[in-house]
Amino acid sequence: MIETYQFGTECKKLGFHFFTGVPCSFLNPLINFAINECEYITAVNEGEAVSIAAGAAIGGKKSVVLMQNSGLTNASSPLTSLIFPFRIPILGFVSLRGAAGLNDEPQHELMGRITAEWLTSMNIHWEYLSDRMEEALQQLNKANAFIDKNEPFFFIVKKGTLAKTELQKQTVKTTNNAVKLSKSTADEFPARIDALKVIQSHADQETVVLATTGKTGRELYQLKDASNQLYMVGSMGCVPSLALGICLARKEKDVIAIDGDGAILMRLGSLATNGYNSPPNLLHILLDNQTHDSTGGQQTVSHNVQFVDIAAACGYHRAVYVHSLSELDGYIQEWKSSKKLTFLHLKIAHGSLKELGRPSIKPFEVKERLQVFLND
Template identity: 60%
Template structure:
């Protein structure tokens, strides 16, 4: 078995100090170490953990993601449509529940057979983590080398690999909502393009804009392509988790997350995690047209959801319903002055501009120029944090 603390210290020496994930009994001791000794963000699902880690990487950290192999299925979307096209590397530890020949629960049987095959299909390099500490340290050096090539690397962890690490008492704190403003008049229902134009006009030299997948990113690109913009081209539902990881690691930068109703509905657990960790430099804007606009306008169920109430109950400092473009501008101005994790919900019209194009810049180039932008604001940023 590996001495968990010594293994964790080896990770720290290689620059891996930011952890996120979803617990698994096989990984509990490494998770306990991360909680005790490092920065650990507990995610509601593995896909969001991948996005949080990816945001942390953009912000200059070397992130680690921890998950059970059943959760690897939840991480597939960001692995193949976020990390792969944007060339965002990270270090993963995935347990091997259901290992062939080892008694386990029936729900793990198939996943145990296909875990490593899934990693290979996704072109993720991997190794079984050795239970010998000296060998495991050498494996870490190899993994770090792979990550330096902008590729993810995963360790597959068998039962009993880590020695016991006692979880120290975890502090729990409340993040109560302070401002909640609900709908109280008719909606203006501007177009998405009009709303994005107002948002974009409010940015300054310390602002990063993250636009969700689909027509939101495409229209923002058409309004103004900027080195501080990030256009999600996949991993639907992950944009605010990406924003969380970035906001926590780039605290002197304003992170504006532009979300859509279908996207947010897909991964609503992100609201709870965002609210709990409450980065004050993050503004979460929901442009809600009650439709899957990019795929033909099929209706979502957003008309049946009180997003303002949900965000408030999840711990967003401010949760505000915005009725018009004027209110949108006023709310953004106020946030820039007062800060605090803020959620703005605005209803918009369906449809988009005719002959709407797509970003003419490759995803990995979007990532690289954003890193350069952040580096210009934060001298310590060199793609990854070596401290």
């Protein structure tokens, strides 16, 4: 068994100050250390945690994600379609529930057999974390070398590896909605490309623009490619969590996260995390055409969801239903001047540009130039 405080302190010496994750009893000591001694963001699911850590890493923070091995199934989308293609380095700790010979719950049995294989299949370097401190610190330095090469590294943690750490008293924070404006007139239903033009017009040298996967990112790229933009490929539903990580790492920058109805429904819990942390430099815009446009226009269930009410209930300072491009322009300007966590919901027309191309720049090149932009 290793002394968790000493191990955690060595993590901090290597620059790992930003932690996020989902609780697990095997990782309880390290999670408690992170809450007590570091910046820790509680995620609602493991995929969200990976995306938050990715955003913080893009923003320049060496990031750690913690999860139970069952959570690898939830995290597999951002691990394979965000971490891998964008070459984002995160340090991970995943517990080994369901290990051979361990009297554990039946739902962990299969994942206990395939955890290592699962990580290997996702091209993630990993090792079992040693229960001897000297060896564990050597492993930590090895992991750090991979992080420095823009490669993720995970530790698989067996039961009893980490010594107990008492959780200090936590401060309960409450964030409340101050402005909620619901639908009050007829919708204009603009084309997505026209909404993107309005958004791009507000993207100055202090503003990052993140576009959700599918035709949103492709249209943004075709409209105008720029170093302050990132086009999500895959990782559906993860753009607001990626935005949160960047916002927390780079509080001096404004971040606009452009979401879609299919995507936001996939990871709706991210609104709760964003609302709780309430970064004032985040503007979350939902462009809702009530379809999965990239896959042929299949209907979503967004017509039945009151997104403004949900964002308000989750603690977004402003949650506003937007009826037109002129309103969109005005509310973006209001956010730029007043800086409060804001959610805007605009219904748009079905369809997209004909003969729509794809970004010719590779995802990791998009990330690298965005990092240059952030550091200018």
